[in-house]
Amino acid sequence: MRVVKFVSLAVILLMLSALAVAQQAPAQTPTVKHVPITNTPSNSGKDMYNSYCAVCHGTDGKGKGPAASAMKAPPTDLTALAAKNGGQYPVAHVSAVIRGQAALPSHGSSDMPVWGPLFSSISQGHEAQVQQRVTNLVKYIESLQVK
Template sequence: MQLKKNLAIAAVFLSASAAQAEDAAIVLGKSIYDEHCTICHGDDGKGGGQLGDLLPESPPDLTKISERSEGSFPIVRTYKVIVGGVAIPAHGGAGMPVWGRYFIADALKAEGASMVEAEQQAAGRVLSVVYYLESIQD
């Protein structure tokens, strides 16, 4: 059943224009960001979340990622940070929670997906957040 749902979603994305697909990914990314990231990074992405003061270092301003990367948004690096493969000082190593593993576990548990389906869903969720972060750059 989940495979049919994923194929239907893929068909919608493929039939839509590139701009529509990107807009849908950004909307999904914002939803995921609002649910999982605002607690530390704040509603506006500037680092003013409720738990920010409890971290070893303040969460960075996510609207300045491109600025910190010489004006170009680093899609792959941002993806790796979210998944959990890059050490970030404010997170005490690479442990921002490791969202890649969380999203995989969520798909396995909540949706009964196979490991391959869960990994694909997790990758899509993380990539949507990356697109959203790219869209909020100052």
């Protein structure tokens, strides 16, 4: 008789526990808020990086920015680009990625904005200013490389 009461009590407690777990609100999936691009001065790669890149890649470039958890794939650790390229910083590749001219399978559905057209829009289509933005941003990212 005691065993039946014990088993019944255990079953009731398990059912109550399962019910409590089922009642909990599901965890919210982080989302990225899309905002219009701001016109950050093109002469400062650091300022552009902080305005356009740090939200995903982090201020240190390691891919741990505040929006990183909402990405389908983690943002690239920008400090390791040279290390992953035989010690040479891949200037042309980084430029192509920023402009949206490089295929990035790790981005899945391309969470990373294609900055080339965005830079063109805030530069009123002046290609020289777009190139200056890309060049200064590429140089700043180069300065983040692990030595």
